[in-house]
Amino acid sequence: MAVETATTPKFDRSAARKVARETRRNEAQAQKRLTSPVATVIAILIAFLWTIPTLGLLITSFRPGADSATTGWWTVFTGPDFTLDNYQEALTSGGTALTLGQSFLNSLAITIPVTVFVISIAALGAYAFAWMDFKGRGFLFVAIFALQIVPIQMALVPLLSLFSRGLEIAGVGIFPGLELREIDHSFATMWIAHVMFGLPLSIFLLHNFMAEIPSDVIEAARVDGAGHGQIFFRIILPLSMPILASFAIFEFVWVWNDLLVATIFAPTSSLPMTQTLNSLSGSWGDRWYLVSAGAFLVLVVPMIVFLALQRFFVRGLMAGATKG
């Protein structure tokens, strides 16, 4: 760097400096776009308001139970006293029901397979929509997008009865339901339900990305004798990694955080953390030290995923919002 500047002619350098100075001035002007004292105050206020509730809970979760029951969490700044016992107790206390520790494993066993299933099935479908010609393609694609019109609430009861009672038409049984009631850890209904509900959006997003891949690449492969199977697996999938990664994070966080599907479909022994926390927080009642520790245990995994892969997460979001 230093050598380079030394060899550059002097007059060029001053010109460059001038340009740089002007750029800086322009940038400073542009920066003035909306920065006024009022705007700054408002922005800081928003940032403050958006952090305080979480901070309050986080601090409570580390305070001894006796303290947090009688004094506000903000008193911690005058007399700090922290403990990890709350987390210990929150993870292991469950009475007859599941503990948060056990349901943590359930959450993993639900979320990880669902994420893989949704992405794989959606990728297959999205490929056909993007790269295969067939009659009614446009209509079918829009129809799948439009399926987001169906609120999950609408699908719950019929799907539940399909799972438990099987297919019956006018009282005549054709297929029986699944007999999973007495099984220890059955996640099958959760897997299937989540995959079904996740498909419309994922097909839509993956298609938008795949359709943008230059067709030369695919033509070249076709000339070399590759069929659709190879093109999909060896060209489209690797090239679609960015969207696959970002949607995977999106789906992971979504399934992990879900409460509604779990409430309806999860058998008692297979409840995920969200549902367990919900029922435990009822019995914990006013013991805020437990409730807050539990709330943090639930949010910690998606938060790690989110913070570590924030870029991908945002990209997935953008793909969803701006429609490719």
Place this chain on the structure above:
Amino acid sequence: MSHTATTPTQQTQQPPSHPPTKQPSQTTTRVVVAVGAILIVALVIFILVGGPQPDAKPVSLGFSFNSFFRWIGEMGPIVQIPLVLVIFAAVVGLLLLLIEYAPRHGTGYFWLRLVTSFAIPLLAFMMLRPYQNAVVYVVIIALITGGLLFYADHRARQGAGYLYQLTLFLAPALIMLLVGLIYPAISTIVQSFYDKTGDNFVGMDNYVWAFTNPQGFWSIINTLIWAVFVPIFATVVGLAYAAFMERARGERLLKVLVFMPFAIAPVSISLIWKFVYDYRQGDQIGLLNAIVVAFGGQPVRWLDTWPLVNTFCLLIAFVWAQTGFAMVILSAAIKAVPVEQLEAAQLDGTTAWQRFINVTVPGIRTSIVVVLTTITIAALKLYDIVAVMTGGRSNSTVLGFEMVNQQQRFQSYGHAAALAVLIFVFVAPLIVYNVIQLRKQREVR
């Protein structure tokens, strides 16, 4: 190519067995497929004519989805993850192999297509364990389906194997959508006209109930309040924050702070805010009441104060979570507004605020609309926050919650279905709008 005069399961298919041209008649194909479809419907009716058989036993080939799920369900949760993933990968791998090899030319591939066309539907149906009285019909339906697929594929305009691989690509997704969304939606609409038990037709009674019963009525009113205020609050705050933070120092970190709640589970969000709204006598531990008391007021039961107060308290928790979403999208949109336009406006001597209103906001109009509709849809479907924070007490219920409440607590399927249909009706215009936008975009492309 023409050496294969296939005779699938129908007797109806006799016509040009050795077509002289390479292109088989599409009309014939369509007729045969239509006849096959009618045949399938007829077979289903045959099963129904047999009447209910309460003690019919399921028939399986010795393995079924049920036995698989029972087997895997007996293992520990952590063991299940790799196990189910490996099996799933094997199935998808097989699918891809078929997609790759089956469409090729040659006798071997022809037989591969023929056998798999019949075998896959048959296997799928048998793994669902049809009842004794239905098993024969189910097998025939499976064979007809396979036969039709093979026949249509063989005579397809794009050549044999094209439709075959298309089916393999699309079938998993389409079947899941059909079973998981389309069938349940129709079923729920039908159910909403039946009573609690689902046996007696009651016409519009459930809808009348929804508008007259306090629970139903308030859930509708509150849902509309949510749908109006949540998107407006979240978008305004998100837009303000995105605009003010634009090129500020520490932009990234400050944005993450506001965006973070979007990744927090609604259960945790609810507990975080329940803590803010906490009410008790004496020393306050909830932030809001502590402030009220500090200013000399009486503590308020925020979540039990009706009307409006409790709904808005709940709603703010959701706004808190959604603002980050609005902010991220709008921030990206603001960055994409051409600098030249802003500079031109600046030369005209406009103030920063005028530029923001007249240049930036019109420039990001589409993004604003997307954010508004997305958040509105989320607000209409909302369940978790109400369920955890109040459980619907003090008339704070919303449609998305009340529906589950009616179904779980009161076992009242008719009412639940009617409420679900109402959510559908509210969401529909927004999705239709999105679809119109989507079609416009696709036409441009």
